[in-house]
Amino acid sequence: MKHINYSTLLSYIKGELKHNDDDAIKLHVMQCQLCANNLKALGMITKTQRQYSPSPKILSNILDYYHQSLLTKSTFFDTFKAFIALHRRVFALATIIIAAGIALVLLSYRSNPITIPHVLYMADKSGHYIKSDTIKEGRRITIPETKWAMLVANNDIVFQLAGGVNMVIMRSHYSKNAGTKKFNYSLEKGAINIKTNHHHTSMHYEVKTPDANIQPLGTEFYINVSPEGTHIYIVEGKVLLTNTATKVTIETEVGKLYTISQTQISSFDIEKYSLQWINDIDARFNNVAITDEDLGSSSILTSDVNNNETTTYQSQIDNTEKSNTQSSALNSQDKEDKGNAKEMRNDMKHDEIKVMRKEAKQKHR
Amino acid sequence: MIERETLINFYNLYSKEIFNYCYHLTGVYEAAEDVLQDCFINLIEYSKKNVINSETVKSFLYKTAHNLAINYLKKNDKIFYLDDDNNYSSVDTIAETIANEEMNNEILVAIQNLDVKTRSIFILKRDNNYTNEEIAKILNISERTVRRKLQQALSHIMVHLKNKGFYDIL
Numbered sequence: 100m101k102h103i104n105y106s107t108l109l110s111y112i113k114g115e116l117k118h119n120d121d122d123a124i125k126l127h128v129m130q131c132q133l134c135a136n137n138l139k140a141l142g143m144i145t146k147t148q149r150q151y152s153p154s155p156k157i158l159s160n161i162l163d164y165y166h167q168s169l170l171t172k173s174t175f176f177d178t179f180k181a182f183i184a185l186h187r188r189v190f191a192l193a194t195i196i197i198a199a200g201i202a203l204v205l206l207s208y209r210s211n212p213i214t215i216p217h218v219l220y221m222a223d224k225s226g227h228y229i230k231s232d233t234i235k236e237g238r239r240i241t242i243p244e245t246k247w248a249m250l251v252a253n254n255d256i257v258f259q260l261a262g263g264v265n266m267v268i269m270r271s272h273y274s275k276n277a278g279t280k281k282f283n284y285s286l287e288k289g290a291i292n293i294k295t296n297h298h299h300t301s302m303h304y305e306v307k308t309p310d311a312n313i314q315p316l317g318t319e320f321y322i323n324v325s326p327e328g329t330h331i332y333i334v335e336g337k338v339l340l341t342n343t344a345t346k347v348t349i350e351t352e353v354g355k356l357y358t359i360s361q362t363q364i365s366s367f368d369i370e371k372y373s374l375q376w377i378n379d380i381d382a383r384f385n386n387v388a389i390t391d392e393d394l395g396s397s398s399i400l401t402s403d404v405n406n407n408e409t410t411t412y413q414s415q416i417d418n419t420e421k422s423n424t425q426s427s428a429l430n431s432q433d434k435e436d437k438g439n440a441k442e443m444r445n446d447m448k449h450d451e452i453k454v455m456r457k458e459a460k461q462k463h464r
Numbered sequence: 465m466i467e468r469e470t471l472i473n474f475y476n477l478y479s480k481e482i483f484n485y486c487y488h489l490t491g492v493y494e495a496a497e498d499v500l501q502d503c504f505i506n507l508i509e510y511s512k513k514n515v516i517n518s519e520t521v522k523s524f525l526y527k528t529a530h531n532l533a534i535n536y537l538k539k540n541d542k543i544f545y546l547d548d549d550n551n552y553s554s555v556d557t558i559a560e561t562i563a564n565e566e567m568n569n570e571i572l573v574a575i576q577n578l579d580v581k582t583r584s585i586f587i588l589k590r591d592n593n594y595t596n597e598e599i600a601k602i603l604n605i606s607e608r609t610v611r612r613k614l615q616q617a618l619s620h621i622m623v624h625l626k627n628k629g630f631y632d633i634l
Binding site: 141 | 621
């Protein structure tokens with residue numbers, strides 16, 4: 100005999116079954132003792148229990164508390180809290196709007212660094228330098244083997260770029276928020292001399308090569324990136340040198356040559372002039388003067404690392420033609436920066452020219 | 465803040481059923497009274513900062529009662545039985561026999577052996593005649609959970625009665 104399940108019996112107890120089903124259950128229960136027992140037990144389980152009433156003192160206690168609450172004076176803080184609680188949605192919305200506004204102001208303030216342009220000078224056939232143009236961050240400078248050039252950043256960092264140099268100005272900007280100037284360069288190939296006239300705590304610059312990360316601390320040094328590794332010769336000051344592969348960092352000493360390869364950093368006590376690649380740089384740069392009036396012709400290639408745009412700068416026979424050619428050679432991106440850079444460039448030009456002329460004259464004597 | 469007359473009106477409307485709910489949940493008369501009193505004190509405090517809605521006050525009182533009763537049970541972690549003065553047989557002619565009285569007591573024991581949540585659902589369903597939807601709202605759970613817990617409660621009580629040898633039930 101098939102027995103009736105609990106849910107059907109419960110429905111029977113509650114009178115929720117249809118008339119025919121109700122009769123069938125009744126008939127089954129009369130014949131089946133097990134289902135009769137179940138029905139009885141379920142009836143007792145689900146029967147509403149006796150209802151009790153709480154003692155009257157409970158209401159009396161509640162009303163006492165109510166009257167005490169009325170008598171207690173609410174402080175200003177309580178009133179303020181109640182007001183906030185009543186209008187909490189409005190306050191929450193206002194808080195979100197204000198927070199979003201502050202965040203927007205902060206974001207717009209922080210994400211506005213000013214680009215600092217570099218000034219590129221090209222050497223002509225007679226060894227004189229002619230200012231080519233301003234170069235902004237994100238540009239690659241490629242010097243042909245037979246040419247050489249000079250790059251000046253912030254009227255302070257002077258790069259002497261020998262033939263065969265391939266370098267990218269990764270970053271060159273001033274952060275208003277932090278009050279710092281940051282310069283990052285990637286030297287991929289070739290030999291250069293870097294000289295910093297002053298050391299400022301607000302100015303940070305780094306040169307990366309395939310083997311090393313070089314962080315000068317106000318100094319003069321030479322770098323040569325070749326297939327064998329990166330070579331650095333320290334003339335004065337200090338440099339923090341990090342091997343990219345091993346992450347080992349050392350502080351350099353004056354008058355030493357450091358060679359960074361995949362596995363290690365080696366240092367040698369060596370005379371500056373016993374290194375041919377340094378001699379090559381010095382030979383080209385020591386007997387030259389910077390002027391806008393010198394004649395000659397040379398070409399230097401710069402290209403945008405993102406857009407692959409290429410610009411070739413040609414030094415010309417006279418200043419008028421030079422200026423026209425340079426204007427046409429500038430790509431649209433450079434033009435945008437030209438106005439901003441003009442003032443800085445003029446200042447840099449005069450100071451830089453004076454310093455370089457003095458040094459050249461002294462050495463020549 | 466809530467008006468005095470409104471407070472008394474709410475008390476007259478809901479105090480009895482909330483008291484019985486607390487009583488069957490805790491099994492102790494004095495505890496049920498304390499919980500009931502605290503429920504209405506909470507209502508007074510709540511009314512200082514919020515507008516009392518007559519449609520939701522019942523749900524508020526039940527939720528408060530449920531939480532307070534659970535707190536009481538946590539503090540008094542023991543198995544207990546309803547007070548001796550209960551006379552369940554008086555409302556049922558069948559239960560006038562000694563056997564039925566014993567069975568009734570075993571049902572109460574089985575109910576008290578349920579976990580607090582299941583017990584609360586079972587009492588709300590049986591004694592307060594709430595629908596599954598209403599129970600779900602009061603206890604902030606799903607209707608599916610209410611249905612499942614009710615089935616569990618029923619099975620548990622039936623097995624308990626079978627183990628006690630009352631009937632040869634399923």
